Amino acid sequence: MSRKAPDDDFDDTGLRVSRPKEWAAGVPGVTAALRQSYDQMGVTRTALTLLRVNQKQGFDCPGCAWPEGDRRHVAEFCENGAKAVAEEATTRRITREFFARHTVAELAERSDHWLGQQGRLTEPMLKRAGSEHYEPVPWDEAFRLLASELTALDSPDEAVFYTSGRTSNEAAFAYQLFVRAFGTNNLPDCSNMCHESSGSALSETIGIGKGSVLLEDLDRADLIFVVGQNPGTNHPRMLSALEHAKRAGTRIIAVNPLPEAGLMRFKNPQRPSGVAGRGTPLADRFLQIRLNGDLALFQALNRLLLESDAPDTVDHEFLDEHVHGFEAFREHVLGLDWDDVLEATGLTRGEIAAALGDVLGAKRIIVCWAMGLTQHRNSVPTIREIVNFLLLRGNIGRPGAGVCPVRGHSNVQGDRTMGIWEKPKPEFLDALAAEFGFEPPREHGLDTVDAIRAMRDGRAKVFLGMGGNFVRATPDSAVTEAALRSCRLTAQVSTKLNRSHAVTGDTALILPTLGRTERDEQASGTQFVSVEDSMGMVHASRGRLAPASADLLSEVSIVCRLAKAALPGSGIDWDAMERDYDVIRDHVSRVVPGFARYNARVRQKGGFTLPHAPRDERRFPTATGKANMTVNELEVLRVPEGRLLLQTVRSHDQYNTTIYGLDDRYRGIKAGRRVVFVNPDDLAALGVDDGAVVDLVSEWSDGVERRAPSFRVVAYPTARGCAAAYFPETNVLVPLDSTADVSNTPTSKSVVVRLESGSPGGAGAV
Numbered sequence: 001m002s003r004k005a006p007d008d009d010f011d012d013t014g015l016r017v018s019r020p021k022e023w024a025a026g027v028p029g030v031t032a033a034l035r036q037s038y039d040q041m042g043v044t045r046t047a048l049t050l051l052r053v054n055q056k057q058g059f060d061c062p063g064c065a066w067p068e069g070d071r072r073h074v075a076e077f078c079e080n081g082a083k084a085v086a087e088e089a090t091t092r093r094i095t096r097e098f099f100a101r102h103t104v105a106e107l108a109e110r111s112d113h114w115l116g117q118q119g120r121l122t123e124p125m126l127k128r129a130g131s132e133h134y135e136p137v138p139w140d141e142a143f144r145l146l147a148s149e150l151t152a153l154d155s156p157d158e159a160v161f162y163t164s165g166r167t168s169n170e171a172a173f174a175y176q177l178f179v180r181a182f183g184t185n186n187l188p189d190c191s192n193m194c195h196e197s198s199g200s201a202l203s204e205t206i207g208i209g210k211g212s213v214l215l216e217d218l219d220r221a222d223l224i225f226v227v228g229q230n231p232g233t234n235h236p237r238m239l240s241a242l243e244h245a246k247r248a249g250t251r252i253i254a255v256n257p258l259p260e261a262g263l264m265r266f267k268n269p270q271r272p273s274g275v276a277g278r279g280t281p282l283a284d285r286f287l288q289i290r291l292n293g294d295l296a297l298f299q300a301l302n303r304l305l306l307e308s309d310a311p312d313t314v315d316h317e318f319l320d321e322h323v324h325g326f327e328a329f330r331e332h333v334l335g336l337d338w339d340d341v342l343e344a345t346g347l348t349r350g351e352i353a354a355a356l357g358d359v360l361g362a363k364r365i366i367v368c369w370a371m372g373l374t375q376h377r378n379s380v381p382t383i384r385e386i387v388n389f390l391l392l393r394g395n396i397g398r399p400g401a402g403v404c405p406v407r408g409h410s411n412v413q414g415d416r417t418m419g420i421w422e423k424p425k426p427e428f429l430d431a432l433a434a435e436f437g438f439e440p441p442r443e444h445g446l447d448t449v450d451a452i453r454a455m456r457d458g459r460a461k462v463f464l465g466m467g468g469n470f471v472r473a474t475p476d477s478a479v480t481e482a483a484l485r486s487c488r489l490t491a492q493v494s495t496k497l498n499r500s501h502a503v504t505g506d507t508a509l510i511l512p513t514l515g516r517t518e519r520d521e522q523a524s525g526t527q528f529v530s531v532e533d534s535m536g537m538v539h540a541s542r543g544r545l546a547p548a549s550a551d552l553l554s555e556v557s558i559v560c561r562l563a564k565a566a567l568p569g570s571g572i573d574w575d576a577m578e579r580d581y582d583v584i585r586d587h588v589s590r591v592v593p594g595f596a597r598y599n600a601r602v603r604q605k606g607g608f609t610l611p612h613a614p615r616d617e618r619r620f621p622t623a624t625g626k627a628n629m630t631v632n633e634l635e636v637l638r639v640p641e642g643r644l645l646l647q648t649v650r651s652h653d654q655y656n657t658t659i660y661g662l663d664d665r666y667r668g669i670k671a672g673r674r675v676v677f678v679n680p681d682d683l684a685a686l687g688v689d690d691g692a693v694v695d696l697v698s699e700w701s702d703g704v705e706r707r708a709p710s711f712r713v714v715a716y717p718t719a720r721g722c723a724a725a726y727f728p729e730t731n732v733l734v735p736l737d738s739t740a741d742v743s744n745t746p747t748s749k750s751v752v753v754r755l756e757s758g759s760p761g762g763a764g765a766v
């Protein structure tokens with residue numbers, strides 16, 4: 001099944017490949033960001049806007065969820081944060097004439113890059129059933145239409161309410177309240193594709209699905225593992241924190257199939273030495289692991305720790321007092337097969353022994369991770385094994401130690417805290433019921449993968465997206481697109497145009513909204529919103545720019561007005577919430593634990609930190625009342641002869657499905673995205689030349705052929721047997737049913753592929 005990909009994705013006539021970089025940031029980083037910002041917003045607006053990023057009276061950077069801490073520089077932004085801001089604060093506009101010029105079908109043929117470059121959406125638009133164009137629609141009519149489609153459903157469970165992680169706490173709380181008052185828990189979110197595996201593993205083992213370290217802990221750690229993460233591109237401000245920690249004496253081990261530039265050396269653009277010198281080497285040790293090898297690595301370290309006769313390798317006092325399941329874990333790990341470990345990791349015993357040396361020399365250890373760990377079938381067991389590793393030496397619940405899942409979207413963690421979750425806890429629903437006087441649905445709702453299945457099978461008929469780009473972020477693009485197209489109505493609350501506006505149900509709505517950078521005026525005055533970062537810090541975000549158009553509504557307004565139209569008798573005062581966001585925060589303070597006096601505390605300098613029982617008091621609110629050690633079976637992921645294990649990653653010039661540009665500077669790619677990185681020895685073994693053009697064909701047990709045509713092969717120092725290519729172009733290769741055990745996250749980092757020679761249609765294995 002070959003699918004024509006959108007036009008200029010294929011236009012890689014200018015594609016140039018050069019040697020990958022060995023360091024990140026520094027002057028090229030800053031100039032690249034400023035060039036992009038000038039292009040999008042002009043010089044004055046650039047200066048005014050970037051000076052407000054992450055400042056105490058400014059707005060929260062929409063780039064990532066890394067915390068700000070107290071070390072804010074005058075210009076606390078990074079290259080990629082600046083690009084995210086420029087993308088939103090652009091002066092380009094999409095008007096009704098644009099939609100009159102382009103049919104919806106034509107927009108569906110355009111690339112993600114082209115769609116994003118058209119500018120900000122400016123007024124609500126409607127595509128009527130049978131029509132080929134979007135046309136302007138007044139807000140009231142849009143809400144009436146959406147409300148009437150929702151209330152006409154046979155059951156509230158036939159509607160799907162998606163959320164992406166840029167939504168503020170205030171909007172998220174109001175949104176989930178509306179959805180539950182409407183009568184369903186169908187609240188899938190981007191987290192289902194992102195850190196769901198972390199949440200699942202951590203809730204079971206330590207009793208809370210969030211990381212247990214604060215920024216200052218990084219400086220206190222003796223050893224930090226950075227596993228399955230590319231911070232140079234995706235969390236650049238984390239590099240400053242790592243550099244700071246290194247100067248305080250911390251060692252760093254990077255675990256990754258790719259020698260990512262940011263993990264190797266860092267030139268801090270905010271210090272003179274970073275501009276001129278060679279920068280700071282970051283990783284003291286680089287373990288070039290095979291994709292999916294991390295469970296084996298940490299299990300091997302655990303076995304070596306248990307067998308070591310060095311003094312105090314295991315913290316028995318901590319285990320006795322706080323941990324359940326040590327004996328079963330011990331027995332299992334001692335039976336670990338070394339051949340399996342070496343095959344799964346691709347590492348030597350010597351490399352693992354050397355890492356053990358670092359571990360034994362460290363009293364305090366932090367493990368950081370991101371998508372390299374969460375998007376595999378065995379992600380939950382892998383993260384559970386990391387928890388075992390930390391518990392063994394008492395490394396949770398004391399300074400300088402702990403788990404650090406590094407979140408993606410800037411408020412993805414806050415959205416969950418506010419109740420955006422298809423599996424809400426009974427205590428949360430009880431509190432909601434008490435506060436608002438209605439009985440919320442108790443049955444769990446659909447997550448992202450199950451929502452696609454439900455739409456595909458006709459069990460869900462209306463889709464509303466609160467931000468994000470559902471069609472493009474999800475796996476199995478052909479299946480997902482068909483699922484969306486079979487809906488009666490699809491509606492998107494968005495700042496920018498994307499493919500989810502072009503792959504629609506019979507009727508479609510675009511509901512344009514304010515971004516983080518913009519002033520939010522309501523009847524009671526100028527509003528601010530709040531967000532929670534990756535480390536559980538909550539703080540205010542104030543937009544200052546004039547809105548991109550006078551006809552935009554805030555996300556809160558959109559939710560409240562829709563709720564009024566759809567639920568006229570709900571008895572909930574939506575007007576009060578819209579008028580003054582303090583009213584929403586007062587509700588939150590009574591419903592969500594940790595938010596007492598929300599309005600007062602969010603106005604304090606720097607905001608406030610949410611409680612975290614394991615971190616604050618070594619208390620583990622799990623089913624056993626203790627931290628749980630677990631038994632995790634190691635199953636080596638064996639790839640058939642002649643096949644490679646493909647991971648789908650981000651380039652340096654994209655934000656998820658938003659493509660800023662066609663370069664991936666650190667990996668040496670210019671002016672093209674259809675590239676596949678393969679180890680030169682694998683190319684030799686497969687008989688494929690560097691620079692050849694191949695189709696990527698994924699192999700999965702359902703026998704369906706999934707093909708991504710025309711990728712240029714780039715010989716690259718990735719681990720043997722592994723390949724990498726960019727998403728979303730490769731989402732077509734990820735089978736919908738290939739998901740992580742327990743968390744149901746698509747396995748975007750382990751897709752078995754073969755390379756076939758030739759371009760679209762491809763012929764013959766090479």
Ligand SMILES: Nc1nc2c(c(=O)[nH]1)N[C@H]1C(S)=C(S)[C@@H](COP(=O)(O)OP(=O)(O)OC[C@H]3O[C@@H](n4cnc5c(=O)[nH]c(N)nc54)[C@H](O)[C@@H]3O)O[C@H]1N2
Pocket residue numbers: 063064080081194227228229230231233234235255256257258260289290291292293294370371372373376407408409647648649650651652654655656749
């Ligand atoms: N500029 C920018 N910033 C972003 C984003 C963006 O797109 N652009 N996206 C945001 C979001 S939503 C998220 S979730 C984060 C994502 O942040 P990352 O997780 O850093 O993003 P990926 O590009 O998916 O990179 C995955 C990394 O894990 C490695 N890896 C893959 N598989 C394995 C494995 O099996 N084992 C190990 N040890 N390593 C592995 C890859 O080589 C790569 O370095 O970034 C956030 N920040």
Ligand SMILES: Nc1nc2c(c(=O)[nH]1)N[C@H]1C(S)=C(S)[C@@H](COP(=O)(O)OP(=O)(O)OC[C@H]3O[C@@H](n4cnc5c(=O)[nH]c(N)nc54)[C@H](O)[C@@H]3O)O[C@H]1N2
Pocket residue numbers: 163164165166167190191193194195371375408409466467468469470473474475493494495496497498513514515516555648649650655656657658727728730731734748
């Ligand atoms: N193959 C593969 N697939 C993946 C991944 C992968 O690594 N590999 N990563 C997964 C991950 S980690 C994630 S988080 C998901 C991301 O999935 P999503 O969050 O759904 O996707 P984004 O690309 O971040 O969404 C971009 C759109 O959000 C809208 N937007 C931006 N800012 C705002 C705002 O302030 N308000 C509103 N209402 N809209 C806004 C814009 O219209 C923009 O086009 O993708 C997942 N998909």
Ligand SMILES: [Mo]
Pocket residue numbers: 190193194195407408409
């Ligand atoms: Mo993410």
